Amino acid sequence: MPPDFRKIVFGLVIFLILVTLPLWTNLLRGTAPLEDPEISTRDVPGKDRCVREAEYMKANHMDLLNEWRETVVRDGERGFVTVDGRHFDRSLDRTCMDCHNKQEVFCDRCHNALAVSPYCWDCHIGARETKDGSTALR
Amino acid sequence: MTFGFSLFVVALLIAIPALGAAAGGHAFWGVVIPYAALAIFLAGFTARILGWARVPVPFRIPTAGGQQKSLDWIKSSRLDNPHSAWGTIGRMALEILCFRSLFRNTRVELREGPKLAYGSSKWLWAAALAFHYAFLVVFLRHFKYFVEPTPAWVTAIQGLDGFFQVGLPVLYVTDALLLGAVAFLLGRRLLDARVRYISHAADYFPLLLIAAIAVTGVLMRYFFKVDLLGVKQLAVGLLSLQPVVPEGVGAMFFVHLFLVSSLIVYLPFSKLMHLGGVFLSPTRNLPNDNRMRRHVNPWNYPVKVHTYEEYEEEFHEVMKAAGLPLDKEKSCPKAS
């Protein structure tokens, strides 16, 4: 073997460890469970369905929110009618968070798992638990 | 022709998982394919490197862009023509992190006269640098799908990358850079007649494949959204050896994953192997110390030598008789 063979094998081992790093991290440290978000109003009459079908909401809720925001802020149109004829106010705090009233185990749970940090909460109040146990908005 | 062929193969690599995943069998597309691809990648990469490592490189190859170390009062170029280990490490770092050699890229033109004119041309260097760093950052950002909890450094680079908060989901600067750079590198091969002349399918294919990966990624982010929590459950499952196949992840994800799998399978057997090869470039990773140290070829067979000293001893009498000058009996004839 050429004199540099050992050095090259050493470098190769470093590379192999680096590219499989996620594997070792997960195997050695273990992974936190990836729980589905909790729907707190599933059994509450009138609040048991989302503003659109769950399939759509799962992946596209940010589009809907963006559309709501622009419709309200630019056109002043607040009324929203779902396909099955229910009426809602196009509002992040008063509508979404009225049903999804436990933000920590709903919006935040997903967003933390996927390292998404919407800047909306810089201004919008959301529905996180406050110190006295009540929800912030109400 | 070679371009058409590459385009056709990439189209095939998109169509197969698109049709396949739409028909179901997500355990195959989401678990079997990535595991197989990873195994081929690791084995192929190791085999290529070990193959190269077995080749002896006994001599220094001084293709250097600077003054060699010689006399003390001649200034030597320590990084471009290093003679010490640290200088060589510096040259390798410049090469790998800054693409030093590519920075020397020139362009030749035939001007009126006719005169041959050489000019510096930094576009290729700039695009290549943008391409590789954008790729690296995109890849590192993907760690948020691979480990749970997401490491803080991933969140940090993601925040920096989306710094401008344009659009929703926010635009990542590296996405724009990656797509722009790939477009430039492809355009260079297609539009410049001289580069097109020397381009093969092996040049177009990897560019098109990486472009397809980036485009499917961006499409997935903005237009054909998928359930990312499902994606993460699948990816973390794979990478903790407990595969799960979540319901209802969109087909676009399986296309992206299949293209990435194709890329890593292709990598060890193609020019993309420069990922490992750049570290083994003999013209870069050896100090140019040919004049300072003697490098003996390790596969020299033992040669029977007969030095002049021995020769003179053997023929001493004959030479003396013939009146030839002899080293042994020289009384140090100092020049007058």
Ligand code: HEM
């Ligand atoms: C060579 C490796 C890869 C490259 C170059 C690549 C490239 C990209 C790019 C450019 C995007 C656009 C959005 C962004 O930058 O985040 C993207 C998105 C995405 N990639 Fe990859 N990818 C790679 C590997 C993977 C793997 C192995 C997975 C499997 C988990 C994956 C899953 C995704 C998903 C789910 C998205 C959508 C992100 C979103 O909607 O925010 N990618 N990819």
